[in-house]
Amino acid sequence: MNRYPKWLALPAAGLLLVLAGWSLQEQPLATIAKISVVPASSATRVILESSGPLTNLRAAYSKESPSVLAVDLGKVQVPAAPALPNDPARLVKDIQVRTSPDLRASLLLTLREPVPFQVYADANKAVIELTEILRSSDRLVPADLEETLKRSPRTAVPLNDVSIADRGDRVDVVARTGQAPIIHIFALAEPLRLVLDIYDTVYNLPTKTVAIGKLGLDKVRIGQYQTPPAQAVARLVFDLKEAVRYAVSNGPKELKISVPGETGAQPAPAAAEVKEVKEEAPPPAKVKPEEMKEAAAAPVKGVEPPVEAQQEVKIEPPAKDDKQKTLTIHDAEQKYSGEMISPRFKDADLRDVVLWLGERVGLNVLFDPEVRGTVTCSFLDVPWDQFLDMILKNNKQGRTLEGNVLRIAPLGVLAEEEKAQQNLRDAKEQAGPLMTKSFTLSYARARDILELMKNKKSARGEIVTDERTNMIIITDVKEKIDLLENLINALDAQTQQVQIETRIVEATATFVRNLGIQWGAKGIADPFYGNQTSLQFPNKIAIDGAMIPQGITTRGIGGPLGGYAVNLPAAAFNSAIGVSFANVLDTFRLDMALTALETSGEGKIVSTQRVAAYNNKEAYINQGRQIPVQTQANFTVTTQYVNAGLELRATPQITADGTVILDINIQNNAADFANLVNGIPPITTQSAKTVVGVPDGGTTVIGGIYRQEDAITRERVPFLHQIPIIGALFKSSSKTTQNRELLIFITPRILK
Numbered sequence: 001m002n003r004y005p006k007w008l009a010l011p012a013a014g015l016l017l018v019l020a021g022w023s024l025q026e027q028p029l030a031t032i033a034k035i036s037v038v039p040a041s042s043a044t045r046v047i048l049e050s051s052g053p054l055t056n057l058r059a060a061y062s063k064e065s066p067s068v069l070a071v072d073l074g075k076v077q078v079p080a081a082p083a084l085p086n087d088p089a090r091l092v093k094d095i096q097v098r099t100s101p102d103l104r105a106s107l108l109l110t111l112r113e114p115v116p117f118q119v120y121a122d123a124n125k126a127v128i129e130l131t132e133i134l135r136s137s138d139r140l141v142p143a144d145l146e147e148t149l150k151r152s153p154r155t156a157v158p159l160n161d162v163s164i165a166d167r168g169d170r171v172d173v174v175a176r177t178g179q180a181p182i183i184h185i186f187a188l189a190e191p192l193r194l195v196l197d198i199y200d201t202v203y204n205l206p207t208k209t210v211a212i213g214k215l216g217l218d219k220v221r222i223g224q225y226q227t228p229p230a231q232a233v234a235r236l237v238f239d240l241k242e243a244v245r246y247a248v249s250n251g252p253k254e255l256k257i258s259v260p261g262e263t264g265a266q267p268a269p270a271a272a273e274v275k276e277v278k279e280e281a282p283p284p285a286k287v288k289p290e291e292m293k294e295a296a297a298a299p300v301k302g303v304e305p306p307v308e309a310q311q312e313v314k315i316e317p318p319a320k321d322d323k324q325k326t327l328t329i330h331d332a333e334q335k336y337s338g339e340m341i342s343p344r345f346k347d348a349d350l351r352d353v354v355l356w357l358g359e360r361v362g363l364n365v366l367f368d369p370e371v372r373g374t375v376t377c378s379f380l381d382v383p384w385d386q387f388l389d390m391i392l393k394n395n396k397q398g399r400t401l402e403g404n405v406l407r408i409a410p411l412g413v414l415a416e417e418e419k420a421q422q423n424l425r426d427a428k429e430q431a432g433p434l435m436t437k438s439f440t441l442s443y444a445r446a447r448d449i450l451e452l453m454k455n456k457k458s459a460r461g462e463i464v465t466d467e468r469t470n471m472i473i474i475t476d477v478k479e480k481i482d483l484l485e486n487l488i489n490a491l492d493a494q495t496q497q498v499q500i501e502t503r504i505v506e507a508t509a510t511f512v513r514n515l516g517i518q519w520g521a522k523g524i525a526d527p528f529y530g531n532q533t534s535l536q537f538p539n540k541i542a543i544d545g546a547m548i549p550q551g552i553t554t555r556g557i558g559g560p561l562g563g564y565a566v567n568l569p570a571a572a573f574n575s576a577i578g579v580s581f582a583n584v585l586d587t588f589r590l591d592m593a594l595t596a597l598e599t600s601g602e603g604k605i606v607s608t609q610r611v612a613a614y615n616n617k618e619a620y621i622n623q624g625r626q627i628p629v630q631t632q633a634n635f636t637v638t639t640q641y642v643n644a645g646l647e648l649r650a651t652p653q654i655t656a657d658g659t660v661i662l663d664i665n666i667q668n669n670a671a672d673f674a675n676l677v678n679g680i681p682p683i684t685t686q687s688a689k690t691v692v693g694v695p696d697g698g699t700t701v702i703g704g705i706y707r708q709e710d711a712i713t714r715e716r717v718p719f720l721h722q723i724p725i726i727g728a729l730f731k732s733s734s735k736t737t738q739n740r741e742l743l744i745f746i747t748p749r750i751l752k
Contacts, residue, residue, distance in 0.1 A: 034052060082095060093112055171215065173259075183198055183255065196248075216242040342382075367409075377391065400414065443493060495615050504745075519592040573596055611728050654750060709737070
């Protein structure tokens with residue numbers, strides 16, 4: 001038997017909760033024992049060693065200072081930040097620790113430049129891994145990874161199952177490899193890309209491109225980078241708009257990468273992904289020539305594969321259409337991608353400075369005998385190739401790069417050589433062999449783009465069109481044909497279509513109220529009836545108040561007297577009441593009639609049209625009737641037909657952000673057969689002409705007309721209608737109210 005009453009259970013449970021909460025509050029805060037910065041081959045890791053788990057780390061770049069990465073550590077005890085050597089080549093330039101009164105701590109990492117990063121943690125260690133942006137070909141594959149692949153060769157497996165999902169706050173890419181994947185992650189510049197190589201994997205499908213356009217991610221590309229008998233490497237490329245956070249989960253048979261990564265710290269990656277970290281800096285890297293850098297930076301074999309070899313994939317929500325993006329056909333803009341340096345010189349010889357730079361970046365240097373000049377400068381974090389151009393320009397010198405040989409010469413010498421080279425190219429163009437190539441267009445008309453291409457051909461070239469097959473035939477040298485082919489590929493693009501729906505709503509409301517009165521009286525005083533007056537003269541009086549005969553005026557209703565003294569009936573009525581009074585001898589008669597009418601009505605007309613049109617092409621649709629109008633001039637009768645119906649003319653223009661700009665002309669005309677003029681009805685016109693921008697699938701009101709008509713008509717007897725109360729017997733009234741409302745709605749939809 002229970003010795004304690006049940007009512008004690010609730011207070012006991014509450015006491016336990018209070019004690020538990022108190023004990024939790026008394027637990028000591030976790031302490032970060034050590035903060036260290038460890039450079040690696042393609043990443044720099046900031047390692048936090050703590051007395052407890054750090055699983056709630058949150059990190060993001062500061063909006064005020066884009067190169068500062070702020071890491072929220074939560075409520076922890078943090079030692080002073082470690083001192084870092086003043087080395088411009090290091091990614092992490094400074095570390096600061098900030099604390100708040102509520103014992104929350106944050107870590108501010110000042111970086112040389114914003115880079116993609118990930119955060120992961122285990123029991124007593126958290127790692128902020130900063131993926132450095134590589135600008136050199138000799139650091140793409142770390143030496144320790146190459147050694148691992150040589151020690152443990154594996155059979156390449158097919159990668160045919162890659163899924164891409166838009167989760168709203170992130171994009172997940174899952175690659176099912178069938179075995180524990182060995183991966184390598186690095187970042188490339190111009191444009192900014194996050195690259196993930198999957199070793200011992202063969203992607204047999206065509207190169208796939210998925211447009212994202214959100215969360216700092218432009219698109220994802222999947223393809224095969226290397227094929228057997230060399231190392232089999234499949235490659236995922238994330239084209240970034242900004243440095244973002246990502247998360248990698250490496251399972252036994254699949255790989256998952258999320259961009260942007262989740263907010264909190266992730267579990268530590270699998271062993272196949274993380275290499276052993278050693279407390280030593282990597283060997284200095286040397287930059288190869290531009291040609292080698294471009295080849296090394298290619299994310300997938302054949303950076304942009306042919307269109308027919310690509311497999312376009314759409315994910316929801318739909319990304320911005322690639323047809324709206326800028327397409328570069330030819331670009332001669334100078335871009336700098338060299339290693340960042342911070343040189344300082346005072347009155348140094350130009351040739352010595354160039355020799356120092358060539359040794360630093362691994363280039364052979366050759367000087368023209370006329371090269372002279374001095375260098376006095378102070379630069380901070382500039383690409384080496386931009387630094388070279390600046391000091392050469394300052395001394396009226398120029399440069400050329402052929403292979404790995406850097407040649408420095410005066411601008412005049414280089415200009416003469418360039419002129420000679422141009423003359424040689426022109427001579428080759430004039431004397432080179434001609435080739436003929438035909439292009440069959442799918443979407444554009446050959447004659448429409450002919451004028452755009454004529455100024456791109458050479459003097460010997462010829463461009464003709466065949467309208468029957470919609471074909472362009474080009475005869476020219478190979479270089480010009482290649483340029484014209486790129487132009488044709490850009491112009492012969494599928495034109496999007498827009499479905500335009502209009503809705504015209506016309507509402508009417510009417511109200512009519514008519515009130516009228518008719519009355520008349522007739523009396524006689526005569527000795528014949530025995531009601532003569534008491535006077536000698538006049539002894540007989542007759543009063544006739546029914547002098548307005550009903551039959552002549554055809555107004556109101558008739559009465560026994562045959563007329564009325566006051567004949568003010570309602571203009572139109574559907575109800576009436578008459579009263580007639582008389583004495584015994586019929587010497588006095590009084591007739592009265594009241595007429596009234598009250599009507600109300602509501603009407604609604606909805607007209608809808610739908611028409612589809614190509615982008616920047618006018619669409620026309622009409623529904624109604626045509627009214628023949630005859631005119632006579634010089635004994636000749638001419639008949640013209642005038643439209644009386646609903647007519648729409650619209651020209652859509654699709655913008656890059658998915659908005660549709662519409663040039664609209666709407667006519668809603670109707671024939672008025674109630675008011676014929678020489679047998680021809682007039683046309684009642686309602687129209688709107690405007691240019692508006694409407695989101696895809698949105699609806700807007702492009703016009704509205706509201707019209708209200710009020711009419712009051714009064715008929716009355718002069719002077720007598722002004723008598724209070726009795727004046728109502730001498731007047732009638734008619735009130736008419738009519739409301740008309742016209743609204744024009746339009747909805748464009750881009751046809752996918």
